Amino acid sequence: xxxxxxxxxxxxxxxxxxxxxxxxxxxxxxxxxxxxxxxxxxxxxxxxxxxxxxxxxxxxxxxxxxxxxxxxxxxxxxxxxxxxxxxxxxxxxxxxxxxxxxxxxxxxxxxxxxxxxxxxxxxxxxxxxxxxxxxxxxxxxxxxxxxxxxxxxxxxxxxxxxxxxxxxxxxxxxxxxxxxxxxxxxxxxxxxxxxxxxxxxxxxxxxxxxxxxxxxxxxxxxxxxxxxxxxxxxxxxxxxxxxxxxxxxxxxxxxxxxxxxxxxxxxxxxxxxxxxxxxxxxxxxxxxxxxxxxxxxxxxxxxxxxxxxxxxxxxxxxxxxxxxxxxxxxxxxxxxxxxxxxxxxxxxxxxxxxxxxxxxxxxxxxxxxxxxxxxxxxxxxxxxxxxxxxxxxxxxxxxxxxxxxxxxxx
Amino acid sequence: xxxxxxxxxxxxxxxxxxxxxxxxxxxxxxxxxxxxxxxxxxxxxxxxxxxxxxxxxxxxxxxxxxxxxxxxxxxxxxxxxxxxxxxxxxxxxxxxxxxxxxxxxxxxxxxxxxxxxxxxxxxxxxxxxxxxxxxxxxxxxxxxxxxxxxxxxxxxxxxxxxxxxxxxxxxxxxxxxxxxxxxxx
Amino acid sequence: xxxxxxxxxxxxxxxxxxxxxxxxxxxxxxxxxxxxxxxxxxxxxxxxxxxxxxxxxxxxxxxxxxxxxxxxxxxxxxxxxxxxxxxxxxxxxxxxxxxxxxxxxxxxxxx
Numbered sequence: 050x051x052x053x054x055x056x057x058x059x060x061x062x063x064x065x066x067x068x069x070x071x072x073x074x075x076x077x078x079x080x081x082x083x084x085x086x087x088x089x090x091x092x093x094x095x096x097x098x099x100x101x102x103x104x105x106x107x108x109x110x111x112x113x114x115x116x117x118x119x120x121x122x123x124x125x126x127x128x129x130x131x132x133x134x135x136x137x138x139x140x141x142x143x144x145x146x147x148x149x150x151x152x153x154x155x156x157x158x159x160x161x162x163x164x165x166x167x168x169x170x171x172x173x174x175x176x177x178x179x180x181x182x183x184x185x186x187x188x189x190x191x192x193x194x195x196x197x198x199x200x201x202x203x204x205x206x207x208x209x210x211x212x213x214x215x216x217x218x219x220x221x222x223x224x225x226x227x228x229x230x231x232x233x234x235x236x237x238x239x240x241x242x243x244x245x246x247x248x249x250x251x252x253x254x255x256x257x258x259x260x261x262x263x264x265x266x267x268x269x270x271x272x273x274x275x276x277x278x279x280x281x282x283x284x285x286x287x288x289x290x291x292x293x294x295x296x297x298x299x300x301x302x303x304x305x306x307x308x309x310x311x312x313x314x315x316x317x318x319x320x321x322x323x324x325x326x327x328x329x330x331x332x333x334x335x336x337x338x339x340x341x342x343x344x345x346x347x348x349x350x351x352x353x354x355x356x357x358x359x360x361x362x363x364x365x366x367x368x369x370x371x372x373x374x375x376x377x378x379x380x381x382x383x384x385x386x387x388x389x390x391x392x393x394x395x396x397x398x399x400x401x402x403x404x405x406x407x408x409x410x411x412x413x414x415x416x417x418x419x420x421x422x423x424x425x426x427x428x429x430x431x432x433x434x435x436x437x438x439x440x441x442x443x444x445x446x447x448x449x450x451x452x453x454x455x456x457x458x459x
Numbered sequence: 460x461x462x463x464x465x466x467x468x469x470x471x472x473x474x475x476x477x478x479x480x481x482x483x484x485x486x487x488x489x490x491x492x493x494x495x496x497x498x499x500x501x502x503x504x505x506x507x508x509x510x511x512x513x514x515x516x517x518x519x520x521x522x523x524x525x526x527x528x529x530x531x532x533x534x535x536x537x538x539x540x541x542x543x544x545x546x547x548x549x550x551x552x553x554x555x556x557x558x559x560x561x562x563x564x565x566x567x568x569x570x571x572x573x574x575x576x577x578x579x580x581x582x583x584x585x586x587x588x589x590x591x592x593x594x595x596x597x598x599x600x601x602x603x604x605x606x607x608x609x610x611x612x613x614x615x616x617x618x619x620x621x622x623x624x625x626x627x628x629x630x631x632x633x634x635x636x637x638x639x640x641x642x643x644x
Numbered sequence: 645x646x647x648x649x650x651x652x653x654x655x656x657x658x659x660x661x662x663x664x665x666x667x668x669x670x671x672x673x674x675x676x677x678x679x680x681x682x683x684x685x686x687x688x689x690x691x692x693x694x695x696x697x698x699x700x701x702x703x704x705x706x707x708x709x710x711x712x713x714x715x716x717x718x719x720x721x722x723x724x725x726x727x728x729x730x731x732x733x734x735x736x737x738x739x740x741x742x743x744x745x746x747x748x749x750x751x752x753x754x755x
Contacts, residue, residue, distance in 0.1 A: 117711055120711075120714060121714060150712065150721070151705070151710060151717075152705065153704075154698075157731075160728070223576070226569065226574045226575055227592075229574060230574025231573055243644075244509060251544030252545040253569070253574075255546065314749065318743075323743075326736065326740075327739075328731075329734075329735035329739055330732075332728045332731045336725045336726070336732060348548055348576070349537035352575070352578055352591040374620075386476060390476050
């Protein structure tokens, strides 16, 4: 046993690791939950990358239609019992089906990826709220970290939607079609979104190419950007330190900042614990609350009523349904822009929650907008009548009139 | 001095972002109040719809793009037309006009509200579309003289949140087969 | 020989995991040496159980065809949920031990 510790000491010494491994980190950020959720999101990201690697090995993107017997669909996946003996599904759906039901440990793999994604989004939201409350953007290098964080949050939501689309179950295809066409409301304001979608993806209806682009974006491009920004963010934290504790008394605050411990083994042990506790929670969710794969759909099939968007974008969906789309479609862009300029607007010098009450209220409003919309979207069916607003907003050249009158045939 | 400059810059940024926000909210409102429905019929503008040429003429059209009239007499037919990189979900159907004659038509089965795939309504003849996502109902104008809410053969919005008529596909009949020529997607 | 059913395996897992987790949690506050001993014994037992479950799963999926028999799929899902529960218990124990270790060295350094 002694020889191992000697060897370890030698290793640390010869590789000059002592200074790096034992750099001091403050204690208060280990204890205060407001500082935990960035780590949770980052660890979720690496768990997602790990499981995503194996899922990518088994998954095939494609919209070619395959016919499968209705009896081979799991009852918990179906919104409505299938009417016919055979069901048409896309190639992507079949490969997701194979992963979930025909591959050993594939079920665990898929469920773990799904729950880790949910955990990452929740952690990102809580982290955003916590940093808003703490006013972390005011410390050294904090503004840059804030910008990186808002961009990372945006990319995280994007990843959630892209991942939701990939299995091409009914809800995924609807999400894809809505995504390809919803922003065409900007077409009517003179911004050629429709043309841009077709130029970038080749089509505004699911094709092999569209799915391939989404696949590559989901497994390669967006994660690469996230990884890059995450690296910059960690560098920024090493540069500026964690944000100071929200304590009014300067003396106490100073003492808390000075109360440090070495990264290794202290913080390192805690991080190992965090990773394992997180894996444990995710595995428990997999064991007790497995999520359905949802039902297949192929172009030309009847679409059953009662489909819903993925929960991370449910709030947006609710507001676009409630408020006239001409006004509400651009809402997340406004929220994103506002979030980006928060460090410009917040010039108060306060540190504690009591001193920063204005910004705490703004953070609460942010969370309330997202929370209210999500809950509303799940619990009530929003009326779908034509509002006066909607009637007014028909642009003069919106309707495409029948271009030529075809000749009658009978 | 520098502090003054900083303050000016911050003021500029705050002002610019506020103006941008208000502008984004106000543009559609103003646009919607200025324009009115009557203008729809004034010109053949296709703003918001992208014309895609499927075939130059029925002669140049591959047979698998066309749907025979015999098949259409059994009810509307769904066809996924692939042009270049594009897939166009087309629903072909016969419309029975108030003058008693049948007109072959085709529409792009994507809802103009959010872009959901549409379900066809009607039995033997094509009478309209229904959106399963948010309940938009599209109905055909089958009066050759035109209807209150649309021109002849326009698939206008009868109810629900959609704001504009369904995008149509120009068709032509040759040798008993209906061929799609130009789609407005 | 028929393999154990998923519910029997689930009860076995719970019977090992629940007391181990409770003991690790309690000993974390008293004597970390004992919590480590109890934890590692529990982890070893759970991993043995997981190895058994994994064997059953591999054998089951060896017989899988496309399109599959729905009953076989349901059995496979049940076994995999049990396997996920076993891995959850193992990670929970390891995580508790690591956090317990941190709390002890942090307290020691602080006094």
